[in-house]
Amino acid sequence: MNDVLKNIEQIRSEALKAIENVTGAEALERIRVEYLGTKGRVTELTRSLGALPKEERPAAGQAANKAKVEITQAHKEALEALNAAKVSAPALDVTMPGRRPALGHRHLIPKTMDEICGIFAKLGLSIVEGPEVETDYYNFEALNFPHDHPSRDMQETLFVGDKLLLRTHTSPVQIRTMEKTKPPVWIVVPGKTYRRDDDITHSPMFNQIEGLVVDEGITMADLKGVLTAFASAFFSPDTKIRLRPSFFPFTEPSAEVDIACVLCGGHGCRLCKGSGWLELLGSGMVDPALYGFVGYDPEKVSGFAFGMGVDRAAMLKYGLSNIRHLYEGDLRFSRQF
Ligand code: PHE
Numbered sequence: 001m002n003d004v005l006k007n008i009e010q011i012r013s014e015a016l017k018a019i020e021n022v023t024g025a026e027a028l029e030r031i032r033v034e035y036l037g038t039k040g041r042v043t044e045l046t047r048s049l050g051a052l053p054k055e056e057r058p059a060a061g062q063a064a065n066k067a068k069v070e071i072t073q074a075h076k077e078a079l080e081a082l083n084a085a086k087v088s089a090p091a092l093d094v095t096m097p098g099r100r101p102a103l104g105h106r107h108l109i110p111k112t113m114d115e116i117c118g119i120f121a122k123l124g125l126s127i128v129e130g131p132e133v134e135t136d137y138y139n140f141e142a143l144n145f146p147h148d149h150p151s152r153d154m155q156e157t158l159f160v161g162d163k164l165l166l167r168t169h170t171s172p173v174q175i176r177t178m179e180k181t182k183p184p185v186w187i188v189v190p191g192k193t194y195r196r197d198d199d200i201t202h203s204p205m206f207n208q209i210e211g212l213v214v215d216e217g218i219t220m221a222d223l224k225g226v227l228t229a230f231a232s233a234f235f236s237p238d239t240k241i242r243l244r245p246s247f248f249p250f251t252e253p254s255a256e257v258d259i260a261c262v263l264c265g266g267h268g269c270r271l272c273k274g275s276g277w278l279e280l281l282g283s284g285m286v287d288p289a290l291y292g293f294v295g296y297d298p299e300k301v302s303g304f305a306f307g308m309g310v311d312r313a314a315m316l317k318y319g320l321s322n323i324r325h326l327y328e329g330d331l332r333f334s335r336q337f
Contacts, residue, residue, distance in 0.1 A: 012067035130173035138172035166194035170210035207310035214303030251284025
């Protein structure tokens, strides 16, 4: 009899002590299984009482039951205490060193856009924007592209509906601005443009910056002066430019503007294919026909316009071999700028 009661008392006190010293929820669960689980020591003990002589059973049963109730109660209280501690523990340890967020930086394209616009802003041009989805009227017609004229093919584009298209250049903003404002107009227009082109120097989506200056007495010398100032600010101080005859329906005369090769300085190399020059942009004197569309008096004002590829300018300035580097999102590329 004594042995059984002693055994019960030992299990009881061991269990209560273990619960009292418990430090975490997992340890507490282990204790519960050890004593109260289906194969636990208290459960086994209760089961074994049946084997006792009849007269010993009531006292032993009572003691075992009391031990079980006490252990169960102690376990319940310990569990509650642990849960309460979890809730009231500070969610934020303000003494811990902070985690520094990884700071990114701007992509080369918007950076180049800003730099170019900044240079023209210093020369007195304001920044204007226009829609990327354009009408045939603004993208072609009011820019003097005759219907079915082959010059439209050079800017083959993506139509998004009848007479609605993704603009092939930023030139439509020339018309939109002149329609809305009286001369003088001194603007640059940064923005995305779209064409059905795709190779190592052309991407179906690219970026342009348009320039338009319409004022009294503007000549081609002003065009050359503004672009020379731009080239020395953007590339290097004594970058030479040259104007080459060209054609655009909305400028007359028109000129392709080249800069002296950024790699060889004009002697001829692989980059400039031996010519010493790199093509930078299209430009010209605003064709007076445009003034007819916007109600300007061609006898009073004259102007020049240019359209520069931003991606191309960035490629030339940083010596990029493939335009796709600009769009692939590869951090090994982006981090270099
Ligand atoms: N819009 C022309 C192009 O994208 C460039 C240009 C702009 C030419 C302004 C002349 C004047 O090819």
